[in-house]
Ligand SMILES: Cc1cc2nc3c(=O)[nH]c(=O)nc-3n(C[C@H](O)[C@H](O)[C@H](O)COP(=O)(O)O)c2cc1C
């Protein structure tokens with residue numbers, strides 16, 4: 192499931208720790224980025240690659256929010272609804288998204304381009320309201336900014 | 349403190365680049381530290397009065413002195429950049445604008461604690477910032493400031509490695525023992541203490557865990573001296589601190605200022621006051637886990653551990669959340685409780701079950717089906733969580749509920765009427 196180059200990267204990761212188990216998280220991040228989810232096959236593959244028990248890898252996958260065992264949209268809109276964002280308009284953010292692409296929290300568009308997720312505080316409280324789209328942060332959101340952003344993402348889809 | 353000049357985030361253009369950092373005296377304090385004994389460094393940090401910026405305000409020099417001076421096992425440093433407490437967004441600024449200050453702090457701390465390696469733990473969602481820090485670490489290696497080459501660069505018989513470990517979305521991993529389990533690659537349930545990390549930490553070896561901002565203060569102490577540091581801000585909790593001000597203020601953001609400033613000055617002057625001249629209903633002074641204060645009781649309250657303790661709260665991460673007079677407290681409390689419920693690792697029954705019950709009751713109140721006795725019920729449940737759990741997330745979940753009920757009962761009862 193990994194290229195030669197990716198396997199090299201895993202080797203480098205392993206060298207950071209006295210135990211291969213520690214490299215599980217980093218390797219899973221690479222899987223998640225490459226395939227957009229962590230499949231059963233990926234869990235077996237990572238366990239073999241790192242020579243660690245499969246249950247251990249599964250235990251890590253299921254604990255953390257960022258490893259998905261199911262497909263999400265190509266663009267994951269993670270809207271922070273925690274306190275500082277709520278105070279500054281996370282309701283507006285969700286409503287604008289809903290008006291624009293017709294979906295709310297926990298839903299995905301039929302073409303699987305977008306999914307919307309409720310996020311906990313993402314460490315951008317001073318530039319609230321905010322959401323992240325995959326790894327990018329979008330801050331100080333307004334309805335105009337959100338509409339423009341979604342148009343730009345649609346063009347890239 | 350009008351003459352205070354920011355030192356953690358001085359605003360120097362391109363300071364995140366290693367060449368610029370060096371031009372401004374960067375890595376000179378690491379050089380100085382390599383010529384000192386570990387004990388000398390620890391004494392200086394003790395003398396500065398530096399206290400941890402990660403939440404508990406524990407004296408840093410004292411924490412370091414718990415580490416063994418010799419032994420068979422290697423020692424480790426974990427730099428805590430999990431930054432997932434709602435209302436906290438300061439460490440990200442160091443990653444982005446002054447990462448070498450943190451790296452230099454790691455080298456000095458590393459020398460003081462005789463470490464083999466340091467792990468900078470960064471929350472998974474900060475992927476872009478992970479890359480920035482990885483770049484800064486790689487540049488420091490390339491210049492010979494980190495790793496084997498240190499010996500030659502600094503002419504010292506000591507070296508340590510620095511690695512970045514990326515989290516994957518779990519607030520609990522900011523708790524120090526959970527963080528260590530996360531680095532070890534096992535399910536990150538907090539550990540029962542004792543034993544404490546200085547004895548049994550990462551891979552069973554002596555370990556110290558410090559917040560990113562704590563570590564960033566270390567080169568500043570060596571540069572300006574412990575007496576300078578002690579003279580900044582509050583006497584018992586001195587030094588520069590990053591205040592993160594959010595919510596209903598005109599100029600939210602992170603501000604590098606002395607500890608011990610008046611909350612009212614921070615809100616009204618530094619952060620530009622409340623929009624539309626509204627009154628303040630509630631302020632949470634240190635991230636969502638800390639007991640909230642009434643807006644009409646802020647006069648004279650200062651942002652340091654002692655002053656906040658006096659008024660029944662705590663400094664936490666110095667993330668100040670401001671809520672104006674129109675804020676729906678039931679909704680805020682529900683959202684905060686939702687956070688702790690989903691972030692509870694589930695290991696202790698009071699935390700796992702208690703957060704669920706509280707959320708159920710709060711949701712009932714939010715839907716207009718609550719009664720005043722629900723407030724007593726909530727208070728009871730919170731009391732049963734507090735102090736009865738393996739880690740401090742339990743208290744963090746209990747405090748907002750308990751103290752909001754104690755301090756805002758009238759307001760909450762009025763909201764029940766809707
Ligand atoms: C649930 C929970 C989450 C925490 N999250 C963080 C965090 O994100 N960053 C941090 O520095 N400390 C966090 N802490 C505090 C750490 O356990 C630890 O006290 C701190 O990193 C020590 O650093 P300091 O002495 O430099 O403050 C958290 C504690 C708890 C109980």
Ligand code: SF4
Pocket residue numbers: 520537538691692693694695696697699700737738739740741742
């Ligand atoms: S208090 Fe909560 S988060 Fe902490 S160990 Fe217990 S169940 Fe887990």
Ligand code: FES
Pocket residue numbers: 271272273274275276277311312313314315316319321434435436
């Ligand atoms: S509350 Fe939304 S980023 Fe912190």
